[in-house]
Amino acid sequence: MRKYNKIDDKFFENDTIETAKSLLGKIIVKNEGKNKYLAGKIVETEAYLGENDPACHAYQKTTGRSRVLYEEAGTIYVYFIYGNYYCFNVVTERKGIGAAVLIRAVEPIEGIETMRKNRYNVKKDFDLTNGPSKFCMAFGIGREFNEKKLSGDGIYIAAAESKERFETAASKRIGIVKGEDLPYRFFIKNNPYVTKHKFNNI
DNA sequence: ACTGCGATGTCCT
């Protein structure tokens, strides 16, 4: 395995938009046991700001599902959607604020053979992880990680590997109706693992 | 390349 330096949970206590931006380029790592790891560079995120954000699951209420969003920074929020899929979020800000960052796409770094196996019908490597549920399928992430902490040893986030430079951009969030005009999607420009979208060239 | 649309289970009103 490569060397990954886990980020402290304090990082996620910051402002959700800033956290979503600064997660770009960082590494998400899943410990598969037996010294096996899956790792990918985060290339696309979205911010969900809590009770005042119409698109957020915590909008104006706490429900059984959104309860996790109010946990302490660095808690994992995984939810099930469209009858088939999971989406992976990192809870941000202090306990009691229902905000999170959605991981929308990553670029495989380690364990790509396992990702190909988990996505057995996918032909092009950039389709392995260029979408929030594609990432979950490739990494084998399901509801069992909901409410877990990034400070544990199952899934964690690590500092960027090198001091590489990249350009980032923002756009509207994808696939939502309420709060659709808010520019809370962030991505690395020209990275082939970012989801395909007309908002990408601005 | 792009467009439209069906599948599917859970949560919420």
Add this chain to the structure above:
DNA sequence: GGACATCGCAGTT
């Protein structure tokens, strides 16, 4: 009973 932070496939250009 409706909505849903998606994906993959089929059809078209």
